[in-house]
Amino acid sequence: MTIGADELLTELARADASLALAVRRAGQGCEPEFERRLDGHARSLRALLDGNGAEVATDTVEAAKRVLDAADPAAPLLMLAMARETLTALVRRQAARLTQQAA
Numbered sequence: 001m002t003i004g005a006d007e008l009l010t011e012l013a014r015a016d017a018s019l020a021l022a023v024r025r026a027g028q029g030c031e032p033e034f035e036r037r038l039d040g041h042a043r044s045l046r047a048l049l050d051g052n053g054a055e056v057a058t059d060t061v062e063a064a065k066r067v068l069d070a071a072d073p074a075a076p077l078l079m080l081a082m083a084r085e086t087l088t089a090l091v092r093r094q095a096a097r098l099t100q101q102a103a
Contacts, residue, residue, distance in 0.1 A: 005095035005102070008048050012091045015041035015060075019084055022064040026073035030065050038064055045087075053090050060087045 018037055025034075038061045045057035060083040066076040 003048050005098040008091055008095045011044050019064050022067050026067045026077055027070055030068035056087050056090050059083055
């Protein structure tokens with residue numbers, strides 16, 4: 001299966017929208033439907049990413065769940081922010097490589 005840069009960036013945008021929602025819902029608990037949504041993003045990203053990307057995607061989703069379930073979400077919010085930055089950088093690097101390979 002050939003993965004395109006557009007597909008990868010689209011999934012990143014979808015996941016990032018859910019992660020932003022997790023930030024807004026910090027400390028309010030993780031509803032089962034939202035947890036399934038986050039897990040779906042992790043599965044999709046794991047399938048699309050190479051190398052250690054799968055682990056980064058999983059770690060980011062786990063950080064989002066900790067934010068939602070935390071009584072004091074300050075520290076988990078910082079961890080999620082770092083995880084999101086790492087995931088975004090990784091996806092953009094891979095998308096750039098895919099674009100160069102396609103050219």
